[in-house]
Amino acid sequence: MCTGLSYTTKDHYFGRNLDLEFSYNETVTVTPRNFPFEFRRAATLTTHHAIVGIATIAEGYPLYYDGANEKGLGMAGLNFPDNADYKPEASDKTNITPFEFIPWILGQFETVEEVKTALAGISLLKLSFSKTFPLSPLHWIIADKSQSIIVESVKEGLRVYDNPFGVLTNNPTFDIQRFNLNNYMHLSTYPPENHFAKGVQFDTYSRGMGAIGLPGDLSSASRFAKAVFTRMNSVAGESESESISQFFQILGSVAQQRGCVHVGGEDEFEITIYSSCCNTDQGIYYYTTYENSQITAVDMHREDLDGTTLVDYPLIKGQQIHRQN
Numbered sequence: 001m002c003t004g005l006s007y008t009t010k011d012h013y014f015g016r017n018l019d020l021e022f023s024y025n026e027t028v029t030v031t032p033r034n035f036p037f038e039f040r041r042a043a044t045l046t047t048h049h050a051i052v053g054i055a056t057i058a059e060g061y062p063l064y065y066d067g068a069n070e071k072g073l074g075m076a077g078l079n080f081p082d083n084a085d086y087k088p089e090a091s092d093k094t095n096i097t098p099f100e101f102i103p104w105i106l107g108q109f110e111t112v113e114e115v116k117t118a119l120a121g122i123s124l125l126k127l128s129f130s131k132t133f134p135l136s137p138l139h140w141i142i143a144d145k146s147q148s149i150i151v152e153s154v155k156e157g158l159r160v161y162d163n164p165f166g167v168l169t170n171n172p173t174f175d176i177q178r179f180n181l182n183n184y185m186h187l188s189t190y191p192p193e194n195h196f197a198k199g200v201q202f203d204t205y206s207r208g209m210g211a212i213g214l215p216g217d218l219s220s221a222s223r224f225a226k227a228v229f230t231r232m233n234s235v236a237g238e239s240e241s242e243s244i245s246q247f248f249q250i251l252g253s254v255a256q257q258r259g260c261v262h263v264g265g266e267d268e269f270e271i272t273i274y275s276s277c278c279n280t281d282q283g284i285y286y287y288t289t290y291e292n293s294q295i296t297a298v299d300m301h302r303e304d305l306d307g308t309t310l311v312d313y314p315l316i317k318g319q320q321i322h323r324q325n
């Protein structure tokens with residue numbers, strides 16, 4: 001499971017937890033403006049916005065998991081098993097495969113408003129990258145500084161939802177995730193008041209009791225409620241340090257610790273492989289990994305953004321300990 005997040009202080013920050021039991025050798029990948037983006041059924045973008053994000057590079061193509069462009073737009077793909085439904089080629093639409101979707105959007109658009117217009121003309125094509133990289137069942141969060149949307153290609157067609165929460169997890173579909181929040185509207189960051197039984201004295205014996213009932217398990221519906229509560233009540237200063245710290249704290253509230261979620265085999269567990277936070281205004285991609293709590297940064301503007309070749313940095317995965325004596 002995964003959690004995607006968009007959060008604005010003075011700048012806009014966009015990122016995710018990538019929760020999985022294995023990795024595909026993903027790297028922080030910068031795609032410069034003149035790298036030719038080829039699409040299976042759409043015209044090549046010979047020049048486009050530069051992108052920074054995490055991708056697996058296969059046959060010279062950046063298969064992005066998440067990223068942001070130099071104009072401040074962010075986008076991430078999250079698992080959406082059994083619900084994602086990709087389509088045969090549509091003659092009246094631009095056909096984009098799921099693995100091309102992030103480059104196609106981030107390569108061309110600056111705002112969510114522009115993306116919404118473009119989405120009316122596209123269909124997500126049921127076509128794999130290769131035998132090694134078959135189709136992934138995904139849905140996407142796309143965000144700029146002021147708004148966020150969710151895109152889901154389901155049996156009924158392409159669904160686009162406004163997302164006032166700036167959060168996405170996995171199943172079920174976004175309309176159900178949103179509806180489910182009705183169950184939590186009574187939760188509060190303030191101490192509770194007695195509406196339970198008139199005339200009975202209760203003891204507010206602990207801080208945080210106003211949010212008793214907020215789920216703490218790692219299922220996707222529970223992570224959605226937890227992350228929305230944390231994100232919507234979040235208070236952060238405007239500096240870069242305060243903003244990225246708060247961003248990683250929000251992601252940390254729904255991170256997966258090894259041992260808590262079995263997947264298949266007795267010794268197989270889903271973990272938060274990496275957490276990312278891109279300052280989309282500055283083009284700086286920050287990340288931590290499961291074993292490396294130190295924040296590492298890749299600044300796209302330190303690369304030749306007018307170049308034609310991909311630049312990739314392997315994730316620094318080992319714990320970096322700063323000794324004080």
Ligand SMILES: C[C@H](CCC(=O)NCCS(=O)(=O)O)[C@H]1CC[C@H]2[C@@H]3[C@H](O)C[C@@H]4C[C@H](O)CC[C@]4(C)[C@H]3C[C@H](O)[C@]12C
Nearest residue numbers: 001002019024056063065077078079099133134135136
């Ligand atoms: C599985 C990843 C999402 C994390 C997640 O939600 N896991 C939860 C699993 S579950 O719900 O609990 O079962 C997704 C996010 C981005 C995906 C990758 C990107 O889409 C890029 C390529 C696309 C290729 O088609 C397949 C390999 C791949 C390299 C994808 C593998 C995998 O599906 C990734 C890594």
